[in-house]
Amino acid sequence: MSGGGSESARTTYVLVDGENIDATLGASVFGRRPNPEERPRWERLLTYAEAQWGQPVSGLFFLAVKDELPMSFVQALISIGYRPVPLRGGPAEKVVDIAIQRTLEALRDRDDDVVLVSNDGDFIPQMEQLVGTRRVGQMAFQEFRNAGFRALEARGLEFLDLEYDVNAFKTRLPRIRVLAIEEFDPADFL
Numbered sequence: 001m002s003g004g005g006s007e008s009a010r011t012t013y014v015l016v017d018g019e020n021i022d023a024t025l026g027a028s029v030f031g032r033r034p035n036p037e038e039r040p041r042w043e044r045l046l047t048y049a050e051a052q053w054g055q056p057v058s059g060l061f062f063l064a065v066k067d068e069l070p071m072s073f074v075q076a077l078i079s080i081g082y083r084p085v086p087l088r089g090g091p092a093e094k095v096v097d098i099a100i101q102r103t104l105e106a107l108r109d110r111d112d113d114v115v116l117v118s119n120d121g122d123f124i125p126q127m128e129q130l131v132g133t134r135r136v137g138q139m140a141f142q143e144f145r146n147a148g149f150r151a152l153e154a155r156g157l158e159f160l161d162l163e164y165d166v167n168a169f170k171t172r173l174p175r176i177r178v179l180a181i182e183e184f185d186p187a188d189f190l
Helices: 018-030 042-053 071-079 095-107 121-130 148-153
Strands: 012-017 057-064 082-087 113-117 136-140 158-161
Touching: 012 018, 012 042, 012 095, 018 057, 042 057, 042 113, 042 136, 057 095, 071 082, 082 095, 095 113, 095 121, 113 121, 121 136, 121 148, 136 148, 148 158
Parallel strands: 012 057, 012 113, 057 082, 113 136, 136 158
Antiparallel strands: none
16 A cells, blocks of 8 residues: 555545536436436445445536536535536537546545546546556446556456446436346346
C-alpha cells in the first residue's frame, strides 16, 4: 500500500462518470434514452463498495452542466451520500473526463482506495498508475468496458459488474453476455 497512514483512516473514493453509464445504457443496452426507472440506483454503488471493501466511502458524482445546475438531481445525489461535482467548459472539452483524470492523478498522493464507475478507456493511464499501489476497482458493464481495463485485472484491478455484482438496477437489463455454464439458468430464457 502507498503512504504511511493507518488502515482505519483509509477511504474508498467512488468516482462516477454518470454520463458514460447513461450513454452506455442508451446506445448499447436499450437503443434509446433510458427511462428514470431503468437507470442505476446510485446509492447501491456506495453501499456495495462500503460493504465489500470494509471501509468508509466517499462518492464523487461528476456531471457536465451547460447553463443551469440540475437542482433536483443534485439534491437527490446529496441525499443519498454523493458529493456532486458540476463542471463547465468549452464546447469541445470533455470536462467530466478531465476532472476524473485529475482526481485519479491526485489520488496517487493519498493513502486511499478508488472505484471508477465508467466504461471509458480515457481513464486507463491514470488507473494503471494506481493499480498495485492500493485497492482499485472498476464498476461498469463487462461487455461494454474498454478492453484496456482487462489487462489491468492481471495486475490487481477488481472488476465489478453494475448489474450482476453490484445489483444497481431494479429490474434485469436486456443485455446479451457470454455466460459461464455454471451461471446458465434455462428459466432466464424460457
